[in-house]
Amino acid sequence: MDDVYGRQTTILIEDVWAGSGEVDIFIASDGSIGDTGPGIGKRYRSSAEFTIDGSRKVALPGLVNTHTHAAMTLLRGFADDMPLQDWLTEKIWPLEAHLTGEDVYWGTKLGCLEMIRTGTTAFNDMYFYMEDAARAVDETGIRANLAYGFIDLFSPEKREAEIAATEKLVKTIRSMNNPRIRPSVGPHAVYTVSQEGLCWLAGFAREEDTGIHVHLSETEKEVNDAVSQWNRRPSAVLDEAGLLTGRTVAAHCCWLDRDECMLLGKRGVSVSHNPVSNMKLATNRAMPYHWLKEAGANLSFGTDGCASNNNLDLFEEMKTGAILQKFFWNSQTLLPAGEALSMATAGGARALGLDSGMLEKGRPADIILLDRDIVCNTPFHNLDSNIVYSCSGSAVDTTICDGRVLMKERVIPGEETIIREAARAARQLVERAESGS
Template sequence: MESESILITGAEILDVNGVRRASVLIEDDIIREISADLSPGDADIVIDGHEKLMIPGLVNTHTHLSMTLFRGVADDLPLDRWLNDHIWPMEARLSGEYCYAGALLGCAEMIKSGTTAFNDMYFFMDDVARAVDEAGLRCVLSHGMIDLGDDEKRRAELKKSRRIIRKCHGMADGRVMVALGPHSPYTCSEELLKETASMAAEHGIKIHIHLSETEDEVKNVLESHGKTPVEFLDDTGVLGPGTVAAHCVWLSDDEMEILADRDVKVSHNPSSNMKLASGVSPVTKLIERGVNVSLGTDGAASNNNLDMIEEMKTASLLQKVSLQDPTALPARRVLEMGTINGAESLGIDAGVIEEGKKADIVLLNVRRPHLVPWRNPASHLVYSASGSDVETVICNGEILLDGGELERINENYVMEVAEEAAEELTSRG
């Protein structure tokens, strides 16, 4: 069965190439034509783009999707207590069905706030893949591996990752890809990290890892290995062009140079870093060194939402206040981080509105009081808009959100299932 062609007429387009007005024709999963001359008769479905802003689908390069079930749990605590006393004990009670419910809720939230692709590290990833397949999004999934120096645990974690690669990589017509997810330099042994690097090369897949998130992590790795986290990972072979390193808050100048030399992709998570008081990532310095820096929300337990439009504003303002420089990380640059930088980090041929690119597109309603007067699209998107302004979402050429309503999944059902799962999880034990 052939997919229906879609024409979006007369929208104002904003991406890395600037602002322009045109109509966009989508056929199958590709942006086929961008022109002022297209007419409604050119497509099966016509969407009126007037008084709408068209942007590339937002790309969330670091999250733990099923942690939507832990939203509002253990707020206002330092990372070590948050993890050890609350999150990890609850995660020990997770099941595939719980992770499916949380992932489906996360997909609904992301679609409704303009995200079309994401990079996820968590557990029961085949169940997460099932939710993503149903919701229609695009993703890179990795099983979060932690061995803490235990040989038996290391073998078990690598076995789980191999199973997920075999079962899920390339499913949902290629919308689901699999990466390897060693949790961090302080929870993974040197042996696990080296085997991760070898397996990633063998399968031609990416690596997703937490890196230098807190000052305590740096001290811990220095004491354990006599090297900084970046130096340690570099020695294991984990750092390379296919690696997405989340957080990267506590970096020396030398470490930033290593990340740049290895072409490591960095996922900046400003809201989570602020909420857990982890620190401020040197984003401006990384960009100056040519590092691809994208944006992630982290999990909903440490953010507490998955709104990438909100994340863009937070990223910009955090750099400005930390550097005491109002010119730091301007709106156009942070839009790049949320779109094309993220797409490139995950190996997705999207992130820009161009002919031949994947049809991952978002339309925002700009006739809202907080967006009037409408005069500067990039500024209004980053500093004034929110995920609730998203009206239409197209991923892989399919309409997932139409007039603010989810098309593939039932929003009320998703919320009910997630509510039940969250209640069971937090009431047990």
């Protein structure tokens, strides 16, 4: 069975609980769900190369993380519990200044490993040395939309360099010709990118038909600064540049007002809710879920990077989001379990322009299996509730992406090497930063 890993093959999952009953799922050799339904397995039993007994398991669409900086796993625990400006200027940025492409490669590998282990099959990333991140994604078998974090700090010279870096990444990813990996553009935020930079990115994304990945209204300061500088809230600044589109993922959105929510809904923007990071960094306001839902914006979850979370477990994000919304907006019924699960699956897939996110015939076979006979699924009164409120990513037993098995019975080939090499890279990074070399 070892040779099932990473292969394009045919797989039959029998008698697995999905939604509200037991079904069989047949994964075709093109990586799609070839068929699914109660009792359909007998048609494929002779032709499927591998069979998985799903009888004590639950199947879900692979989760989708719509905002992260995967390589920041290397910074996990490096600095916490500090005032935001000190944390950034004394700890995070000085360490990042010493990052190499090889660090980003191992950090992204560690991030992919963590996501596979906790049931995430696709993610939306923004960082630098992204060609190295692409290599890591290619090797680990997960899906990703990758953006170079464009920061021109309102300098024309810096802008040229960022344009070149953005163009290079798109070209590199196109040349990899791996359908699991797609380029996005990454305008960092309105307070770090000039209007010229924002406009160029909007035009380039349109020409190249790429996604757009941007931070939006994370802090009150961001909003206040935009209003005092340009007399416009951040959403209006992005909209003026043409960056609010159906291919845009806006991360955080804590401080949107109701009109901005309506604007995002009208433009078809996807919003990435990052409750853990927002709480840890004390943003002091939760994304207005009810207004965004009402406006028809597509909603999803992101973990943010490991410096501000400090893990990539979307199960935790679903729970934290579902309870933060209730707590902050003072409603015991806001963001129920089923909606949280839908955000992490169908909502996430839509945000990234993927057809996955639902277990239906013809869709990509991005599937995770969870154990049923474990504490977090006992009793089994309500599956959505157990998944969102009771289980963590440790309940995931098997992860399949694009029809290929990446984890089975919690075993991921090559895991030890990734953990060892990422730990080494992180240690050496800190040593370089401390010695100033």
